[in-house]
Amino acid sequence: MSMAAVETPSGKGAGDENFPVGSFLLPKPLRPHVACFYTFARAADDIADNPALTPEQKIARLDAFDRALVQGSGDPDLARADRLRDSLAASGVADVHARDLLRAFRQDAVKTRYESWDDLMAYCRLSASPVGRYLLDLHGEDPADYAVSDPLCDALQVINHLQDCQDDYREMNRVYLPQDWLAEAGTDVTALDAPATSPALRQVLDRCLDGCEELMDRARLMPGQLKSRRLGAESAVIVALADRLTGELRRRDPLAKRVAFGKPRMALIALGALARFHLGGRR
Template sequence: MKSGGMTNAVETPSGKGSGDENFPVGSFLLPAQLRPHVARYYAFARTIDDIADNPDLAPEEKIRRLDGFARALETGEGGPDYAKALSLRASMAETGVPFRHGTDLTIAFKQDAVKLRYRDWDDLMGYCNNSAAPVGRYLVDLHGEGTRCYPASDALCNALQVLNHLQDCQKDYRALDRVYLPEPWLIEAGGAIADLEGSRSTPALRRVIDRCLEGTAELVRQARPLPDLFRSRRFAMEAAFIWRIADRLLRELQRRDPVAERVQLTKGQFAAAGLWGVALVLRTPRPRSFQGG
């Protein structure tokens, strides 16, 4: 990647941006003074995710680069090739957010470099606890909301991660030979990994998708109280917006086949989720201990 006339030999940008995500990244609902910090966090996460998903890099090279980002974030070492990590480090130092919410992501993406199959739901949740939950925890800590919000936040972020895995199940298999659907579940259902090559889900693959959706539905249920926990009205609106997106996407995947088509929300569904989130929070009192928006 070229930046300021110099070639960055570490990053491998995919071209994806915040518009490619299932959820709003640093939307206008968040307090304006915090949005630049969210942007730095997203830039870091997008960069290391692109490295992990690059099909042209060997696993050991992915790990070397991801270790460099983790080291730069923790210690400030690394130079211009790790500018995204150094920028996030400065942001976290300013806001007091723990570095681990960034370094945990590198743990997950190093796992992506070498782990291509998953055993069961607990195995998948172990991955999500590093790849998705830190994002919510970062936002919770950035807003000063406290660790009491972590369980519901983790549930929402992990639900979004699994929904994304299901959306991309065929693409991940074809591009990276990476399958997040538990392989033993597929074998138990009478199927095989090769079922992901078809033009639509086989009955066995559909049963596994539905089984993952059952677990995801429980995560969405656990996440439902999250907006009510936040003292910040704007952050609560953002959380309600994202929860509604997860709930709608869950329902879409329950009735549609992610192998046969790209399952995602329409612009209208996305906008409706935002309006629902705003309306929900406006009619819900905030905890009295909070001062400000």
């Protein structure tokens, strides 16, 4: 199997994400495991997002990743899956979280619309929640804390969908906005092709942000209840960034210009979050 037949690298890396990935805040011995999980997920995500591949081609490549993760392969073209398999064995974390991500990416290959908020949340439970669950397991946290990590990760996923809603529609005909909310607002997916957000589409975006804020009400508990102070600190930064991005998406138009923070502003938000965390605050 040739590399061209498996991976389709986009060139994106951890530095392109909205939120820290395996930053210096985490315990040094665990960072290589986090990096291994991220590079596996990034490679699989790139396959699912490649507009040049057919759904069948995407699924075949993702299936190859899945088999290698479970059975091992020894195939250089599946090295990321083999490395994650070794990492999981060394760290004692189950492969269920990585395999759930692959289920989400397979879904991305064939599903381009979400009928309702509940339908979207079911997708996020596969595409986002496993990331937080993996980190909790890696740090030896209580699985009961999934109750606060899941809403944080799911909110981050929706925020990312809103940031990229126009590109997702134009490049992949993929829309993560609930179809029933679009219909209730008297609009449809074609509104995403406009140069600016219509009042009807704005109504749908705001309903999604309302959903994010409900998720964040639970997620804000996460930093203060983890045993690992380092993971708590990283989660405090992520919570702060998510809250700020939610506010920015309220005020700005993601169709006119992608709503995102530059590195200097991200650093300022992170510093403020760390100061509050170390002073005993939860936000």
